[in-house]
Amino acid sequence: MTRGFVMSEINQNRNLNNQYSLLVKVIHWLMAFGFVLMWSSGYLMHGFFAEDSAGEEFIFAMHISTGVLLVMLLIARIIARVLIRPPALPAGFTALDKRMAHAGHLALYILPAVIMTLGWAETDFGGHGVTLFGIPMPKLFPTMDTWMGIKLEDFTSENHEILAWTFLAVVVLHVAAAVKHRMVGHDVLYRMGIGKK
Ligand code: HEM
Ligand code: HEM
Numbered sequence: 001m002t003r004g005f006v007m008s009e010i011n012q013n014r015n016l017n018n019q020y021s022l023l024v025k026v027i028h029w030l031m032a033f034g035f036v037l038m039w040s041s042g043y044l045m046h047g048f049f050a051e052d053s054a055g056e057e058f059i060f061a062m063h064i065s066t067g068v069l070l071v072m073l074l075i076a077r078i079i080a081r082v083l084i085r086p087p088a089l090p091a092g093f094t095a096l097d098k099r100m101a102h103a104g105h106l107a108l109y110i111l112p113a114v115i116m117t118l119g120w121a122e123t124d125f126g127g128h129g130v131t132l133f134g135i136p137m138p139k140l141f142p143t144m145d146t147w148m149g150i151k152l153e154d155f156t157s158e159n160h161e162i163l164a165w166t167f168l169a170v171v172v173l174h175v176a177a178a179v180k181h182r183m184v185g186h187d188v189l190y191r192m193g194i195g196k197k
Helices: 003-012 022-047 054-083 095-125 152-183
Strands: none
Touching (some): 054 095
16 A cells, blocks of 8 residues: 555545544543543542552552553544644634634643653652553653752652643633634534534
8 A cells, every 4th residue: 555545545534524533533532531530630649548548559550550541642643633634723713713723722732741741750750660550661761869959759740730730721721712612603512523513
């Protein structure tokens, strides 16, 4: 099978009914569900169970394993984003709407990528090792206490936490924007598989 044939297959699947491809829709909703688990488990880890209790250890392991699955989905999503061009934004969008949609979507790729990197780094710096339901994952960062006077575990932990909640705020804006556009008559939800045009 030639590369040209593969590309023409992909091109034929572009902008089908002005919707995202089925693959992108599936990844979008799987990740949205996964992120809800990440915020909930992150909150429960510190806000609910006693330190070092069995409950905390369990939630912590689930947080890391779900995080690893989300890393894989994010990589798949970025590859899909490069190969399958998304449908053009609705004609009713103003230039400002378009700019905000592009900036918002970009932030929704960059923020999780940085948060995941910080979470992975924190786990490796502390020498715990990232695992996927018990299977050891590659050690991407050395076990290390400080670098140029920075306490690495504290630094990554604080920034992971700050960015995780910032990311939640951006997702709330993202959902509000989707609802607002539906209300003013240029629905985008059907483009991601909810409802009909
Ligand atoms: C929970 C985390 C979520 C993340 C990280 C996220 C991320 C994204 C990203 C990155 C895109 C742009 C896709 C692209 O062009 O490559 C997108 C599109 C979209 N998302 Fe989400 N999303 C989330 C949750 C939701 C929820 C809960 C809704 C429901 C209201 C939603 C509705 C949409 C819609 C309708 C689009 C298509 C926008 C368009 O027409 O271009 N998303 N999302
Ligand atoms: C975008 C995906 C992720 C989100 C939304 C997220 C969210 C959170 C939240 C909300 C907390 C609790 C912070 C608090 O105390 O309020 C947390 C803690 C933590 N997360 Fe994540 N996380 C993500 C990915 C990951 C990944 C991929 C890993 C590791 C491979 C990871 C490792 C950790 C660790 C080790 C902690 C404990 C931090 C501490 O020392 O306080 N996270 N995460």
